[in-house]
Amino acid sequence: MPIFYECGISFAAILVKLLHMLRHYFRIAIRNLGRHKVLTVINILGLSLGLACFCLILVFAVNEFSYDNWHVKAGRIYRVDETFVRKDGQTVGTSGGNMPVGPAFKQDFPDVEDAVRISASDEKLMKGNNGTMRLDMSFADPGFFTMFSFPLLSGAPAQVLLDPHDIVVTRSKAIQLFGTADAVGKTVQVKFDTIYRPFRVSGVAADLPKNSSVTFDIMGSFDYLLLSDSNRFQDVNKWHRTYGDMTWLLLKPGSSLMGDSNRLLQFRWKHMPDELDMYHKDKKIMARYTLQPLLQVHTDPNILGPGVEPTDPANIWILLGIAAGILLIASINFTTLAIARSASRAVEVGVRKVLGGHRSQLVRQFLAESVLLSVISTILGCLLALTLLPWFNELSGKQLDFSFVEHPQLVWMLVGLTLLVGLLAGCYPALVLSGFRPVDVLKSRIRLGGSNYFTRSLVTLQFVLSIGLIIGTVIILRQVSFMRNKDLGLIKENTVVVLPRDIDAAKGYELLRQKLASDPQVAGVTASELGLGEGRGMMNDMYMFNGVVSSVIVYPVATNFLSVMGLHLLAGRAFDPTITSDTVSNVVVNETLVSNYLGVTPAEAVGKQFKGLGGGVEQYKTIIGVVRDFNFERLNRTVRPQLFYVPAQLNPRDYFIHLRGGDPTATLRTISAFWKGFAPDVPLRTSFLDEDLDRFYKSEMRWGNIIAAAGGISIFLACMGLFGLAALAAINRIKEIGIRRVLGASGFEIVGLLTGDFLRLVVVASLIASPLAWYIMNKWLQHFAYRIDVDGWVFALVALVALAIAYITIGVQAWRAARINPMENLRTE
Numbered sequence: 043m044p045i046f047y048e049c050g051i052s053f054a055a056i057l058v059k060l061l062h063m064l065r066h067y068f069r070i071a072i073r074n075l076g077r078h079k080v081l082t083v084i085n086i087l088g089l090s091l092g093l094a095c096f097c098l099i100l101v102f103a104v105n106e107f108s109y110d111n112w113h114v115k116a117g118r119i120y121r122v123d124e125t126f127v128r129k130d131g132q133t134v135g136t137s138g139g140n141m142p143v144g145p146a147f148k149q150d151f152p153d154v155e156d157a158v159r160i161s162a163s164d165e166k167l168m169k170g171n172n173g174t175m176r177l178d179m180s181f182a183d184p185g186f187f188t189m190f191s192f193p194l195l196s197g198a199p200a201q202v203l204l205d206p207h208d209i210v211v212t213r214s215k216a217i218q219l220f221g222t223a224d225a226v227g228k229t230v231q232v233k234f235d236t237i238y239r240p241f242r243v244s245g246v247a248a249d250l251p252k253n254s255s256v257t258f259d260i261m262g263s264f265d266y267l268l269l270s271d272s273n274r275f276q277d278v279n280k281w282h283r284t285y286g287d288m289t290w291l292l293l294k295p296g297s298s299l300m301g302d303s304n305r306l307l308q309f310r311w312k313h314m315p316d317e318l319d320m321y322h323k324d325k326k327i328m329a330r331y332t333l334q335p336l337l338q339v340h341t342d343p344n345i346l347g348p349g350v351e352p353t354d355p356a357n358i359w360i361l362l363g364i365a366a367g368i369l370l371i372a373s374i375n376f377t378t379l380a381i382a383r384s385a386s387r388a389v390e391v392g393v394r395k396v397l398g399g400h401r402s403q404l405v406r407q408f409l410a411e412s413v414l415l416s417v418i419s420t421i422l423g424c425l426l427a428l429t430l431l432p433w434f435n436e437l438s439g440k441q442l443d444f445s446f447v448e449h450p451q452l453v454w455m456l457v458g459l460t461l462l463v464g465l466l467a468g469c470y471p472a473l474v475l476s477g478f479r480p481v482d483v484l485k486s487r488i489r490l491g492g493s494n495y496f497t498r499s500l501v502t503l504q505f506v507l508s509i510g511l512i513i514g515t516v517i518i519l520r521q522v523s524f525m526r527n528k529d530l531g532l533i534k535e536n537t538v539v540v541l542p543r544d545i546d547a548a549k550g551y552e553l554l555r556q557k558l559a560s561d562p563q564v565a566g567v568t569a570s571e572l573g574l575g576e577g578r579g580m581m582n583d584m585y586m587f588n589g590v591v592s593s594v595i596v597y598p599v600a601t602n603f604l605s606v607m608g609l610h611l612l613a614g615r616a617f618d619p620t621i622t623s624d625t626v627s628n629v630v631v632n633e634t635l636v637s638n639y640l641g642v643t644p645a646e647a648v649g650k651q652f653k654g655l656g657g658g659v660e661q662y663k664t665i666i667g668v669v670r671d672f673n674f675e676r677l678n679r680t681v682r683p684q685l686f687y688v689p690a691q692l693n694p695r696d697y698f699i700h701l702r703g704g705d706p707t708a709t710l711r712t713i714s715a716f717w718k719g720f721a722p723d724v725p726l727r728t729s730f731l732d733e734d735l736d737r738f739y740k741s742e743m744r745w746g747n748i749i750a751a752a753g754g755i756s757i758f759l760a761c762m763g764l765f766g767l768a769a770l771a772a773i774n775r776i777k778e779i780g781i782r783r784v785l786g787a788s789g790f791e792i793v794g795l796l797t798g799d800f801l802r803l804v805v806v807a808s809l810i811a812s813p814l815a816w817y818i819m820n821k822w823l824q825h826f827a828y829r830i831d832v833d834g835w836v837f838a839l840v841a842l843v844a845l846a847i848a849y850i851t852i853g854v855q856a857w858r859a860a861r862i863n864p865m866e867n868l869r870t871e
Contacts, residue, residue: 519746
């Protein structure tokens with residue numbers, strides 16, 4: 043017992059002694075840091091900014107890679123996709139399945155536990171206790187809430203959506219509609235066309251997580267969609283018509299269906315025998331079904347479809363690389379400034395050694411100072427990240443939370459980075475300074491060089507990263523500008539788009555067209571059953587060309603659509619309202635359809651016929667005109683085959699009003715006045731076509747803005763490092779500067795002396811960064827079918843800007859050194 047007691051006393055004594063020693067080291071560290079206030083503040087702020095940027099980007103990346111992993115059955119949920127091989131060899135994917143796909147999968151494959159169809163969301167006018175409002179509404183099969191793990195606050199997952207008039211609302215929308223989350227059993231009036239229809243709330247779901255690929259505000263029963271939409275009801279068993287719905291499968295444990303391409307192909311051929319016949323003729327598989335894992339949906343940008351916009355994982359890794367680069371620049375900056383701060387302490391080290399100080403004590407002292415700075419920087423970095431989070435959310439288009447509870451990996455990463463950066467930054471000055479001989483130090487024979495290979499390499503690496511980021515920013519912004527300003531082949535400027543939801547759209551179109559006929563500012567009014575721009579949807583149909591079944595993007599339009607929208611006819615004619623066949627069998631196609639599917643010239647294509655399969659009934663179509671290709675999708679895809687036709691009864695989804703130019707205010711007032719008279723209880727919704735099309739590139743614009751911000755921060759941090767090295771060089775050469783000044787050297791000559799070596803490093807960095815940036819950005823540009831050429835002037839301009847910024851940074855410090863009285867510099871001689 044006494045032995046254990048004595049051991050306890052000894053351990054406690056050691057612990058007290060250790061704490062006392064640490065307190066002593068940190069007290070001296072605080073005193074020493076206070077003597078170099080400017081360098082200390084710059085050191086802390088630089089590392090804090092680097093850590094803040096790293097944390098924000100890390101949170102963004104963790105959020106992107108964590109999409110949908112909170113669903114209990116996520117590992118067994120798959121989305122049915124279709125992939126098509128185009129004539130040019132490009133594989134195009136879409137998530138919109140045919141109407142009967144889900145039920146057929148469930149019937150044909152025993153390892154399919156359940157199948158759920160989900161419609162694309164659409165805004166509807168709704169009446170609840172709190173009045174009328176416009177909310178998004180989707181429809182899904184009853185198994186939706188048993189397949190996916192959206193938590194229900196009220197209602198049972200297996201019991202909701204069983205009745206066609208059942209709906210499930212999220213908690214926030216329940217409060218918006220009724221003023222309370224206790225909404226089960228309450229009635230919502232939803233407007234379809236011109237009639238409000240009642241729906242009963244059968245469940246209330248918790249608000250959806252931010253990292254969900256499948257989203258909804260109001261979820262209705264897919265059975266109601268089939269009963270209320272005559273087109274869907276007629277096409278429910280037709281395999282060549284799509285409506286943009288998504289089909290999800292829940293596979294049984296151990297199923298291998300997702301990787302069995304042969305079984306999936308046989309399934310398709312069973313239900314689409316015309317494709318099997320085509321395969322027997324030319325041995326080409328033009329389309330197939332694939333099963334996309336839910337956990338990969340958000341990071342696969344190759345499949346287009348409704349829902350949350352996917353993220354290219356390459357971009358996430360690039361962003362993480364940028365974050366690591368910024369942190370590396372900040373750490374290098376931290377190290378160089380630590381060296382600069384320590385350069386003037388050689389005499390202090392000599393005196394302490396003469397008084398009996400050991401090298402190990404000096405090493406611990408320098409490391410304690412460096413780790414203390416690193417800890418302070420980390421705390422400030424976290425506070426800065428919290429402060430910058432709203433700005434970063436706006437920049438990235440996300441709603442992220444900087445939370446150690448939500449992202450526990452941040453804790454150990456920050457602790458590790460704090461210790462690593464502190465120890466590495468303190469090692470160099472600690473080991474070098476503590477190794478000096480006291481006699482050499484006190485006789486001024488020692489200089490801590492600011493231009494040695496180590497510090498020169500650090501500065502060069504900093505500017506390689508910074509210049510590379512700035513080059514990337516310039517190229518991304520130029521590509522985005524190119525896409526926004528490219529001639530798409532149609533009139534997008536001065537075109538007002540009116541969204542005629544919840545009204546008699548056909549009647550409204552005719553009345554609005556008559557109203558605007560006498561407006562001198564209006565060049566034309568037309569309409570389409572499909573919109574143009576991001577999120578406006580498309581319709582796909584299957585046709586047979588020369589015995590080959592192929593996919594075509596179909597646009598039902600008004601007879602004057604081509605002329606009002608500025609589409610250029612290459613051959614034939616446009617639609618004529620006086621010709622009956624133009625609303626029965628005549629079509630206008632684009633030049634890609636003619637070249638890819640018919641293999642003839644536009645002039646030769648006029649008059650040719652082909653078979654339509656979309657309605658399940660063979661209908662022959664006759665080409666009366668061919669228009670020049672126009673880009674109706676993102677510019678990372680080439681133009682797809684497209685077809686225009688005039689339906690016997692047009693049910694417009696969008697009105698397009700082309701203005702002659704000038705101030706559109708008066709015409710917009712006329713439209714608003716018409717709308718109030720025609721549909722006083724329905725809010726008017728308008729947009730401009732060029733803005734709708736610009737939204738295709740919001741992702742690229744966000745990436746450009748993020749990288750631009752990263753480039754600016756990196757060059758700022760690199761210049762802070764240069765500032766420290768310039769201070770170090772001035773300290774080491776202070777007597778040389780004094781002698782040169784006494785001998786008649788001007789201030790500008792001194793500035794040139796101190797800046798020359800550093801500017802050479804920036805030039806070397808430019809020569810290294812330029813080819814690396816050229817290679818990486820050329821890889822990035824390959825994602826776009828239409829892209830800019832990377833010009834050499836970009837690299838030259840960025841290099842000149844970097845040189846100018848570096849010269850100003852070093853020049854300020856050099857000019858300060860040159861202006862000091864030479865007698866002060868030589869006082870110790």
